[in-house]
Amino acid sequence: AQSVTQLGSHVSVSEGALVLLRCNYSSSVPPYLFWYVQYPNQGLQLLLKYTTGATLVKGINGFEAEFKKSETSFHLTKPSAHMSDAAEYFCAVTPTGANSKLTFGKGITLSVRP
Amino acid sequence: DTGVSQDPRHKITKRGQNVTFRCDPISEHNRLYWYRQTLGQGPEFLTYFQNEAQLEKSRLLSDRFSAERPKGSFSTLEIQRTEQGDSAMYLCASSLEGGGAEAFFGQGTRLTVV
Numbered sequence: 001a002q003s004v005t006q007l008g009s010h011v012s013v014s015e016g017a018l019v020l021l022r023c024n025y026s027s028s029v030p031p032y033l034f035w036y037v038q039y040p041n042q043g044l045q046l047l048l049k050y051t052t053g054a055t056l057v058k059g060i061n062g063f064e065a066e067f068k069k070s071e072t073s074f075h076l077t078k079p080s081a082h083m084s085d086a087a088e089y090f091c092a093v094t095p096t097g098a099n100s101k102l103t104f105g106k107g108i109t110l111s112v113r114p
Numbered sequence: 115d116t117g118v119s120q121d122p123r124h125k126i127t128k129r130g131q132n133v134t135f136r137c138d139p140i141s142e143h144n145r146l147y148w149y150r151q152t153l154g155q156g157p158e159f160l161t162y163f164q165n166e167a168q169l170e171k172s173r174l175l176s177d178r179f180s181a182e183r184p185k186g187s188f189s190t191l192e193i194q195r196t197e198q199g200d201s202a203m204y205l206c207a208s209s210l211e212g213g214g215a216e217a218f219f220g221q222g223t224r225l226t227v228v
Binding site: 032036 | 155156157158159162205207209212213214215219222
């Protein structure tokens, strides 16, 4: 069975500071990896994903994540936080292959201080 | 196409009543998923369809829950004899077939059982 761990439930950064949201997964084989963002009263939106190829993936709104197989991690970063980045962020995995059922972590709420 | 739509957005019901939710996926997507999200948790998989066939059901989906996708287009999720523990956000998502395919989420239906 696959699982996703997102340590901590809340991260607070100052505007312009580095954003780092951690994600570790547990899986017998490396899965496909996703980061989703959820703004208040909205559905989940895909930020980025890793399936194959380059391990550093770039997504929307300046976010990027690096797949590190040896560390079973897929941490999300953004060099400079903006007020509009305040939202809840979910890391998720699916098995490789045809089954695309997502297993989510608990999510991290990002706050951005002026 | 305006994306995945869910109806209603909010539902308040008395314990013991039956409720039905509807999801309209993106038209060209043959996969449709239902997830449940409770406060402070990530979405949890309930079930998914490929066209009209229900391919997988979570153990979370008790026999009070039933989902259909009769013509491979829209889907309904029915909860019979609702309990207070059923209070949650019910999310629908759709995707193309294939591993790693992006799932597009609706805004969800928030169910409150009183």
